[in-house]
Amino acid sequence: MQMTLTIAIHMSTAITAVLLGPVALWARLGRTTRPRLHRALGYAWVTCMITAALSAIFIRDFQLPNAMGYTPIHLLIPLTFFSLYRAFVYLLQGNIQGHRKTMQWLYVSACLVAGAFTLVPGRYLGNLIWSN
Numbered sequence: 001m002q003m004t005l006t007i008a009i010h011m012s013t014a015i016t017a018v019l020l021g022p023v024a025l026w027a028r029l030g031r032t033t034r035p036r037l038h039r040a041l042g043y044a045w046v047t048c049m050i051t052a053a054l055s056a057i058f059i060r061d062f063q064l065p066n067a068m069g070y071t072p073i074h075l076l077i078p079l080t081f082f083s084l085y086r087a088f089v090y091l092l093q094g095n096i097q098g099h100r101k102t103m104q105w106l107y108v109s110a111c112l113v114a115g116a117f118t119l120v121p122g123r124y125l126g127n128l129i130w131s132n
Contacts, residue, residue, distance in 0.1 A: 021045055021107040
């Protein structure tokens with residue numbers, strides 16, 4: 001597999017989401033809440049997550065265990081869309097706790113866990129990092 005425009009878009013939005021996530025979450029924690037910062041970074045993070053999930057649909061790998069080029073990590077695509085939908089439904093219902101937990105869970109699962117799996121040797125990014 002080589003770097004394509006789709007992979008570049010996916011990687012840049014995913015890395016941006018990994019970096020924005022903690023700041024967006026932090027803006028609502030502690031004594032001083034920063035609702036404008038939280039909302040602005042939250043929308044930017046959601047945009048990155050949607051773009052990363054959409055671009056992932058077009059990234060297929062026939063070398064790893066797969067079904068029609070889709071590997072198990074692709075299961076995060078519908079999970080991401082459902083979680084984002086659910087988080088906004090919670091927000092519209094005024095269920096801030098549900099919104100918070102959903103977004104925190106999505107950050108950990110789709111950004112941190114999935115990000116860690118991309119570093120495994122045999123995957124594109126893992127090969128870039130660990131190969132001599």
